């Protein structure tokens with residue numbers, strides 16, 4: 001029987017990790033114990049930025065990573081983090097289908113194989129003060145944590161600032177940060193109502209995590225086991241998206257129940273942000289060339 | 302071979318290496334390499350390189366060298382001397398006198414620093430020479446420092462509470478608030494111990510200084526102004542919305558440079574001296590952290606901590622028995638791994654069993670910090686011990702012996718929060734409104 | 735020979751010190767930049783890289799200065815020839831470990847270079863640079879260890895012995 005170690009970045013309580021634990025169980029059952037996957041969650045084996053390379057180098061056969069974390073490697077990986085391109089689960093799914101071949105090709109060149117991908121709940125806008133138009137965003141200190149969020153800050157006239165996740169509560173409390181974009185689940189898990197008033201469900205983008213395996217390790221499995229893994233992966237993908245949707249509703253409710261102002265964005269704000277989004281899509285397409293154009297075409301179809 | 306056997310073999314090898322005088326960082330590293338190479342099928346070389354890289358190239362460690370640098374600058378200025386001269390008249394009547402500076406100094410500094418090693422290093426750099434000069438017993442100087450340094454973990458901000466909060470998906474802010482009262486309780490326990498010790502061992506205490514009038518006391522306090530200004534500036538940079546807690550260390554360095562410039566002790570030679578001293582000390586601690594990270598990843602691959610925790614889970618203990626078993630488990634593991642590694646490696650197994658036993662996760666976070674604090678002062682792998690060995694050149698085990706009373710005080714604190722859980726949960730509940 | 739080694743360790747220590755100053759400046763820049771509304775990108779990441787590079791570049795000089803700690807309690811009870819044998823074995827093992835670590839760190843830096851790996855932030859800073867600094871630091875550390883091994887094998891005290899500890903005189 002084969003034993004695989006799997007490196008994942010998020011803690012056990014995160015629904016992505018829960019889904020992976022289920023997936024590992026399914027694989028073990030379907031293969032009659034032929035393949036046993038031990039899930040090392042919370043970055044306990046490799047830190048998030050190292051997971052993809054570690055799977056590529058064969059240090060572990062399998063791992064999970066946020067796709068857009070790889071955006072500096074190739075623009076293709078950044079497509080699901082373009083603000084206001086795909087803003088619902090249906091669109092996110094469509095975007096994944098449109099971009100999957102390009103992502104798979106990119107990964108295959110590195111000796112990697114993608115098993116499945118699951119979206120996070122849509123990114124919402126958390127602000128200390130009420131915001132009704134893009135004008136209101138001007139000058140706010142906005143938490144930027146990668147190239148895309150920095151650009152978003154620039155285009156909306158906000159000041160991008162770097163604050164690491166654990167410091168978000170103090171940063172809001174002391175005014176170091178006045179606005180951020182993150183999912184309702186991250187907000188609920190960090191008890192956002194302790195430090196920030198407003199949540200606008202702008203559904204900016206739905207970033208995805210993907211589960212990848214080393215192609216050599218995968219090819220070393222018997223055809224039956226390979227099939228069992230792929231079946232379990234397909235099941236995990238369906239289950240993961242459902243978990244994500246359930247998560248969105250549940251966590252938005254948690255935010256509201258704890259006294260946060262949970263609101264849809266005003267029409268002006270929505271229109272203003274959409275315009276910013278168009279600019280960012282155009283910039284991304286210029287960067288990603290023909291591959292990028294093909295993805296956007298397939299998505300818009 | 303079972304994990305228990307592998308664990309015992311690796312433990313034996315570690316003692317062999319340490320005993321042969323192999324450097325601590327290299328011993329950790331070597332045991333990690335041997336574990337990966339002989340007890341797993343993993344690719345040792347690439348794994349240790351990746352681990353050392355990501356273990357050190359981390360934003361969360363940046364305050365450590367900065368605080369050490371701040372301590373070096375202050376040590377070279379008159380500031381530490383001023384601090385003791387200013388405090389001496391006030392502490393004159395309290396049994397234990399200036400030893401309380403170690404405890405209170407660490408307590409205050411803990412409100413700025415999230416790490417135990419940085420707290421012990423910064424306060425120790427200033428206080429050890431002064432306390433030795435005044436004739437206090439080394440045993441108590443080292444013990445109070447090693448013990449109180451661990452307050453850096455409990456009094457917010459705290460790296461370990463952040464790590465735990467992320468794993469358990471708890472509000473970091475609430476965890477921080479939960480740490481305040483237990484932190485105050487520890488300060489009282491430590492000070493109480495020093496008072497009792499000083500009363501019993503009058504002969505081992507330096508002679509009392511002159512008696513001061515109130516006016517003299519106030520006048521002497523004037524010399525505290527620079528220290529208070531520095532602490533206020535660092536804490537103020539956080540609450541004034543200029544710096545995050547991590548960034549505050551950089552303001553501490555600037556503040557220390559300004560103070561030593563004002564006092565006239567800053568020149569090019571002393572600047573370079575302090576900088577090089579800080580570079581070497583941070584290197585020493587950083588190298589041990591890298592070695593510890595390698596050993597930690599080995600533990601992840603061999604699965605030893607996970608299986609031991611699972612073994613405890615299978616026993617289906619009552620909540621109190623479970624806590625007793627976990628305390629033993631954490632203490633043993635904490636002898637060989639640093640506290641954060643213990644948490645990272647075991648939460649997957651431990652949190653569900655703790656939850657199933659009906660234990661409040663917020664309370665458990667404070668419990669975890671207290672047991673992790675113990676791991677900082679237990680040999681052979683205890684970061685506060687390393688820091689103090691670096692500062693004094695005394696051997697690890699004599700420092701560990703000096704810290705032993707404080708280990709038991711931490712154990713007493715665990716007992717107290719178990720019997721009176723409100724010590725940890727009352728403040729956060731008030732916050733809920 | 736010793737003269738040129740002195741220069742090597744001085745150079746390595748100087749670089750390490752510059753990285754420590756860089757950490758302070760990066761962090762100050764990021765908080766002051768935010769205060770004045772100027773976006774300073776990736777200061778946190780760069781501070782982490784400086785920390786890794788600086789820590790490892792200081793390894794060799796810190797060994798020479800006797801800063802790295804070890805447990806001498808057993809060694810101090812050994813006398814004459816026995817002590818020399820144990821110390822020689824320990825130093826040989828330490829030199830091997832240093833070289834092994836340096837080799838794999840260099841491999842990591844080389845792979846990062848050939849993959850073109852960068853930091854995930856705005857600057858997309860090449861990872862091989864700080865990783866190569868770490869490998870270099872480990873190489874210098876190994877040289878310092880070999881120097882000590884050479885001294886002990888010839889029946890001399892290693893350079894750091896006098897600075898290392900006061901416990902023998904306690």
Ligand code: NA
Pocket residue numbers: 410411412413414415416452453454455456457458459
């Ligand atoms: Na603290």
Ligand code: NA
Pocket residue numbers: 635636637638675676677678679680681682683684
């Ligand atoms: Na320990």
